[in-house]
Amino acid sequence: MAYPAKTDRNSILHAAMKQVESEGIDSLAIRSVASTLRLAPNALYRYFESLAALKxxxxxxxxxxxxxxxxxxxxxxxxxxxxxxxxxxxxxxxxxxxxxxxxxxxxxxxxxxxxxxxxxxxxxxxxxxxxxxxxxxxxxxxxxxxxxxxxxxxxxxxxxxxxxxxxxxxxxxxxxxxxxxxxxxxxxxxx
CATH class of the missing domain: 1.10.357.10 (Tetracycline Repressor, domain 2)
Incomplete structure (x- = not known):
């Protein structure tokens, strides 16, 4: 049985873009994006293998x-x-x-x-x-x-x-x- 998705690539990307718009690319972090989406950081690695990939x-x-x-x-x-x-x-x-x-x-x-x-x-x-x-x-x-x-x-x-x-x-x-x-x-x- 598949688990219901709590997020998707576009939601993560949208949250990351919002963070970059307000704080800049150097402030972008997996943890802060995950926190914004109310997810565990590990959930983001399913869509982006690393912070570099997200950037x-x-x-x-x-x-x-x-x-x-x-x-x-x-x-x-x-x-x-x-x-x-x-x-x-x-x-x-x-x-x-x-x-x-x-x-x-x-x-x-x-x-x-x-x-x-x-x-x-x-x-x-x-x-x-x-x-x-x-x-x-x-x-x-x-x-x-x-x-x-x-x-x-x-x-x-x-x-x-x-x-x-x-x-x-x-x-x-x-x-x-x-x-x-x-x-x-x-x-x-x-x-």
Whole structure:
């Protein structure tokens, strides 16, 4: 006879995400997540073999959330408007959920010190690159994608650090997107 489940993977992940949102990834612990769910810590090991595995699942959830935010922002907009909407959504996500954003970029495997891109990491990159390709074309898309991503990430980090205010971040984004879009219009292919 099977025992009735008191929890499931999604419930554990949801509780872990809540803890990361409020306390950060370094505070995440099997015991505290189990306590939140009113379970014995051993119950969580049925779904996550270690704390590292739980942390990687949380990072994957953060990547999924960012992908969904970007996809929703892009909607059915034209190429340039999609980039603008995605950029604003990226920065809003980083500002509203700074602790989740901090783990969004972590790409180490659960038991490895070697960085690796997970399937959701790759899906985020592919989606972003597809949107940039609509503006820049295939030949320059990769470089344009890296430049835009670096700009967005830089603005997010500078705002979190208090170097930029919300209005300064917004102004910088508008200026950066104007320059980035004008780059798409230039016919020179600088290398």
């Amino acid at each position: 990687e699942a949380v990072a994957e959830e953060a990547r999924l959330q960012m992908l969904e935010v970007m996809q929703k922002a892009a909607g059915r907009n034209g190429p340039a408007e999609s980039i603008r909407a995605i950029s604003q959504a990226y920065l809003r996500f980083a500002h509203e959920q700074p602790r989740v954003f901090a783990i969004y970029l972590k790409t180490s495997g659960p038991d490895s010190n070697i960085p690796q891109c997970t399937p959701l990491c790759a899906r985020n990159t592919e989606f972003f690159l597809e949107q940039v390709t609509r503006v820049y074309g295939e030949k320059r898309a990769w470089d344009a994608s890296l430049a835009l991503w670096a700009t967005l990430h830089g603005l997010a980090v500078l705002r979190k650090a208090g170097v930029l205010s919300g209005s300064q971040s917004s102004t910088s984004l508008k200026f950066s997107l104007k320059m980035w879009t004008e780059g798409a219009l230039s016919s020179s292919d600088d290398k």
